[in-house]
Amino acid sequence: MNAHLQPTGSAYFLTKETDSPERHTLSVLVDNEPGILARIAGLFTARGYNIESLTVSETEHEKNLSRITVVVVATPKVLVQIKLQLERLVPVHRVHDLTAEGAALERELALVKVAGTGEHRVETLRLADAFRAQVVDASTESFVFEITGKPSKIEQFIALMVPLGLVEVVRTGLAAISRGPQGM
Amino acid sequence: MAEQMTGAEMVVQALIDQGVTHIFGYPGGAALPIYDAIFQQDAITHVLVRHEQGATHMAEGYARSTGKPGVVLVTSGPGATNAVTGLTDALMDSIPLVCITAQVPTTLIGSDAFQECDTVGITRSCTKHNYLIKKVEDLPKVMHEAFHIATTGRPGPVVIDIPKDVQFALGEYLQPNINGFRHSSYKPHVEGDIEAIRAAVDLMLKAERPVFYTGGGVINSGPEAATHLRELAELTGFPVTSTLMGLGAFPASNKQWLGMLGMHGTYEANLAMHDCDLMINIGARFDDRITGRIDAFSPHSTKIHVDIDPAQINKNVRVDIPIVGDCGLVLEEMIRIWRSRTNEPRTEAIAPWWERIRTWRAVNSLGFKNSDTTIKPQHAIQRLYELTKDRDVYITTEVGQHQMWAAQHFHFDKPNRWMTSGGLGTMGYGLPAAVGVQVAHPDALVIDIAGEASVQMTMQEMSTAVQYRLPIKVFILNNERMGMVRQWQDLLHGGRYAHSYSESLPDFVKLAEAYGGKGIRCDDPAKLDDAIREMLDYPGPVLFDVMVEKDENCLPMIPSGKPHNEIILPDTANIGSIIDEKGRQLV
Numbered sequence: 050m051n052a053h054l055q056p057t058g059s060a061y062f063l064t065k066e067t068d069s070p071e072r073h074t075l076s077v078l079v080d081n082e083p084g085i086l087a088r089i090a091g092l093f094t095a096r097g098y099n100i101e102s103l104t105v106s107e108t109e110h111e112k113n114l115s116r117i118t119v120v121v122v123a124t125p126k127v128l129v130q131i132k133l134q135l136e137r138l139v140p141v142h143r144v145h146d147l148t149a150e151g152a153a154l155e156r157e158l159a160l161v162k163v164a165g166t167g168e169h170r171v172e173t174l175r176l177a178d179a180f181r182a183q184v185v186d187a188s189t190e191s192f193v194f195e196i197t198g199k200p201s202k203i204e205q206f207i208a209l210m211v212p213l214g215l216v217e218v219v220r221t222g223l224a225a226i227s228r229g230p231q232g233m
Numbered sequence: 234m235a236e237q238m239t240g241a242e243m244v245v246q247a248l249i250d251q252g253v254t255h256i257f258g259y260p261g262g263a264a265l266p267i268y269d270a271i272f273q274q275d276a277i278t279h280v281l282v283r284h285e286q287g288a289t290h291m292a293e294g295y296a297r298s299t300g301k302p303g304v305v306l307v308t309s310g311p312g313a314t315n316a317v318t319g320l321t322d323a324l325m326d327s328i329p330l331v332c333i334t335a336q337v338p339t340t341l342i343g344s345d346a347f348q349e350c351d352t353v354g355i356t357r358s359c360t361k362h363n364y365l366i367k368k369v370e371d372l373p374k375v376m377h378e379a380f381h382i383a384t385t386g387r388p389g390p391v392v393i394d395i396p397k398d399v400q401f402a403l404g405e406y407l408q409p410n411i412n413g414f415r416h417s418s419y420k421p422h423v424e425g426d427i428e429a430i431r432a433a434v435d436l437m438l439k440a441e442r443p444v445f446y447t448g449g450g451v452i453n454s455g456p457e458a459a460t461h462l463r464e465l466a467e468l469t470g471f472p473v474t475s476t477l478m479g480l481g482a483f484p485a486s487n488k489q490w491l492g493m494l495g496m497h498g499t500y501e502a503n504l505a506m507h508d509c510d511l512m513i514n515i516g517a518r519f520d521d522r523i524t525g526r527i528d529a530f531s532p533h534s535t536k537i538h539v540d541i542d543p544a545q546i547n548k549n550v551r552v553d554i555p556i557v558g559d560c561g562l563v564l565e566e567m568i569r570i571w572r573s574r575t576n577e578p579r580t581e582a583i584a585p586w587w588e589r590i591r592t593w594r595a596v597n598s599l600g601f602k603n604s605d606t607t608i609k610p611q612h613a614i615q616r617l618y619e620l621t622k623d624r625d626v627y628i629t630t631e632v633g634q635h636q637m638w639a640a641q642h643f644h645f646d647k648p649n650r651w652m653t654s655g656g657l658g659t660m661g662y663g664l665p666a667a668v669g670v671q672v673a674h675p676d677a678l679v680i681d682i683a684g685e686a687s688v689q690m691t692m693q694e695m696s697t698a699v700q701y702r703l704p705i706k707v708f709i710l711n712n713e714r715m716g717m718v719r720q721w722q723d724l725l726h727g728g729r730y731a732h733s734y735s736e737s738l739p740d741f742v743k744l745a746e747a748y749g750g751k752g753i754r755c756d757d758p759a760k761l762d763d764a765i766r767e768m769l770d771y772p773g774p775v776l777f778d779v780m781v782e783k784d785e786n787c788l789p790m791i792p793s794g795k796p797h798n799e800i801i802l803p804d805t806a807n808i809g810s811i812i813d814e815k816g817r818q819l820v
Contacts, residue, residue, distance in 0.1 A: 059520060080416060083365070087355060095358045126547070133544035139362040139382060142418040145786075 068124035072101065073148040074155060074225045075132065078233055079113040080140040081107045088138055089117060098123060098131050104199075104222035114142070117231075118225050125232035134206070145233055147225050155225045159203045164191040173213045180206045235405035240395065243406050244333060249276045250409055251303050255290035255672050256280070261308025262348060263335035266400035269454055271306075280607060280672055285312050285691035287665040289319020290691065293328045294669030297652045298627055300455055302329040302383050303669065309335045310348030313357065313394075318659060320390045321359040321779055325656025326478060327453055329388035331379050332360075338398040339367055352394045361389030366396065368403035377409040378416065386421025387542040425539065425558030433513070433537045433554050434570040440511035440579070442534075442586045442702045446494065446523075449478030450516015450540060450560045450656070452648045452678060458561030459648040462515065463487070466567050470578030472500035472590055477515045478655040481645035491590065492599070495523040496791050497637040498802055500598035501590050503789075504530050507797035508589070510682065514538045516560040519549040520656070529796030532786035540562045559786045598789045599641050605669035605682045606759050610635065610781040614642040614682065617708060620765050623624050626678045627670045629653065631663040634716035636786040640683040659710030661690030664707055668694055671703040676767070678706070685711040685778075686735055695748040698774040707776045709741060712783045720786050725793065745776035758782035 051112045079085050086105055093100050102120040107113075121131055128146065161182070163173050170192075177194050179186065180202065186193035196206055199224060209220055210221035227233070238246065244267050248256065257280045260268045271279050282288040285307045293301025302324075307316050313334040323330045334356075337346040354363045362382050364375050372395070379391040387527050407413065424636040437443060451458045459482045466473050466489050473483045474491040484492060492499035494506055506512065512534045517523070519538075524530040530550060536544070538552040539560055546555040556563055578696060601611045608729070614635075628643055629652040632637040636653055645651050652670060656660035663681040671679040681688070688709055742752030751771050755764035768777045786801040 083367075084353060084357070087354065091357050130544065130548060133546075137542070137544050139416050139419045165499060205363075 077117040078142040104221040161215040241270040241400040256304040258306030285315035287694040290665035291669030294666030298670040305332040306312040322657040323390040329383040330390035336396040351693040363392035369402035406501040423559040425556040425563040443511040444509040445473040446710040448476040448517025451482035454561035458803035461564035485644035500591035503797040508557040629663040630664040635684040635710040659689035667705040741778035750774035753779040
């Protein structure tokens with residue numbers, strides 16, 4: 050077949066993306082109802098937006114509200130679209146771009162399982178202490194640590210655990226809130 | 234004391250309370266209780282379709298020609314999946330639909346039951362909102378909220394999935410009450426920011442090369458918006474062009490009308506868009522069929538954008554003055570502010586601009602070489618227009634070349650007279666849409682301008698038209714080609730016509746007769762007028778097979794990778810070499 054040699058055309062006009070992507074943390078206040086997570090996640094896949102982390106939980110039981118924290122990587126133009134498209138969803142109350150609104154507080158929790166014996170165990174405990182990670186389970190060959198903090202701190206801790214016998218990690222994803230007296 | 238009734242009765246009562254008079258549907262196992270409730274009342278007429286896709290397009294035609302929401306009722310599983318194309322179509326073109334889908338009983342959901350499908354999962358991305366009702370107590374509120382959501386803000390389709398046990402369950406019915414809705418978060422913004430409107434009028438008062446670029450939002454806002462548009466255009470003296478979806482909002486007979494813009498728009502409309510210094514977008518969304526190459530789109534203009542959907546602002550094209558609000562309300566404010574500043578149109582200041590537009594108009598970009606041996610498709614539409622223009626005529630179309638020719642050569646002076654699938658481009662839209670329009674306007678003349686390929690996608694709805702004595706006219710421009718596909722293959726794929734021709738076409742005359750309608754065929758330009766009159770005079774549904782020139786290209790056309798001012802005009806020779814190498818690379 051010689052199809053690949055032929056000049057191809059398209060019914061669409063494409064322009065190259067010139068802006069560089071940025072990482073932003075969005076906080077989304079939604080009605081806590083069945084399917085809401087699928088609705089939010091579906092919007093991201095349908096429109097080709099990239100999610101780095103997504104955390105969801107009910108936050109105001111009486112008002113039936115949940116807070117979703119999404120970390121996205123997108124160009125400034127797409128970031129505006131993500132916010133507007135989220136606000137278009139019927140059960141979405143508000144969307145705040147916490148990154149754009151100033152330095153927000155960002156925390157994550159991880160459970161880290163490390164196995165090893167001898168000198169490694171001592172070193173593991175020493176580092177855990179330095180990172181204020183707590184031992185939540187222990188056996189003669191292993192520890193499970195609970196660590197909270199900024200994602201960068203957690204990543205650093207995990208990296209240090211690799212040579213000391215890291216088995217597995219589970220992370221909650223990011224929870225974020227703005228500083229100061231104002232609520233969302 | 235609220236009235237006790239079954240879920241199925243609530244559905245019917247809610248439809249009545251919402252002012253619904255017609256619904257389009259198809260029964261099935263899970264929907265039987267609702268059908269039983271429909272059987273026992275007279276307030277709502279049910280139109281039985283032949284395929285659920287047909288029901289959705291009928292509801293779209295009904296909605297677009299009346300401004301009221303279209304209502305669809307289908308069963309679970311295949312009933313719901315067949316409705317998906319029409320729901321997506323309605324979402325893309327902002328058509329208010331309420332689609333009730335039956336579901337298997339709640340206890341069987343997730344068990345792969347007979348005719349079960351994940352309807353809310355499947356329709357989540359093709360509806361404005363959707364619901365699965367698990368308890369009968371939720372049903373009345375959701376029914377009313379669905380109508381509210383479908384018809385307000387930017388309209389769109391809403392699905393309500395109702396399991397069979399909920400249809401049987403007894404509960405209390407509630408009257409419509411806006412305060413009782415589940416979603417307090419849904420508050421569409423309809424009034425435009427007054428400061429932004431003032432700033433827009435200030436720019437309009439200084440513009441030297443202005444153009445109104447109007448879209449489907451003006452139609453959706455209601456007939457008053459079209460009246461306001463006309464008034465503002467006349468007050469200012471500015472030229473007006475419109476997208477495919479907006480045709481009819483501004484009268485085509487008005488001297489300020491430039492014709493449709495975009496890929497197959499007129500030379501004067503596209504050049505006015507390219508060279509303007511002020512673009513006033515009212516209810517359009519800078520679709521890719523309109524803008525062409527974004528980086529070369531109207532490079533020297535200041536842009537005002539009025540849209541009820543905030544997400545459309547700066548989505549494709551950066552604008553200078555965004556105004557989020559309902560087109561009708563914003564136009565009304567613009568008129569008020571303009572009047573408070575001046576009593577004169579800017580006739581003198583924009584006279585040189587109109588002079589340039591006149592030279593572009595003189596190009597006659599919609600011209601074509603007529604023939605006295607074969608019927609040219611453009612000629613067929615021109616004759617159809619001439620022979621029907623004194624009547625109250627509603628036009629629907631399928632998708633392809635015939636659709637563009639209809640948009641170019643049929644002219645509309647009123648809104649809600651033109652029903653076409655713009656955003657999704659759904660072949661098979663026109664015939665069922667015509668049925669829906671005719672249901673809403675039993676005495677009007679309703680014509681589907683069709684192609685022989687598209688019309689076969691939903692041809693079975695002829696049977697619906699015959700059953701309900703709906704005298705729709707299907708005007709098939711038969712070139713034995715998927716014309717637009719063939720045209721693109723001509724332009725971009727070296728004339729290799731992969732599967733773009735129709736073989737073993739049905740005999741449309743016999744087909745019409747088989748359905749119980751009338752069939753007419755014409756291949757002689759000299760006999761065309763008489764044949765059209767014969768179609769118009771027949772009191773029932775007609776399939777009119779117009780045998781047209783087979784290889785006509787639809788022009789003018791803005792080719793791939795070109796800005797508006799490099800439009801291909803009809804008398805341009807050798808169309809294949811006009812797209813340059815750079816254009817071909819823009820895949």
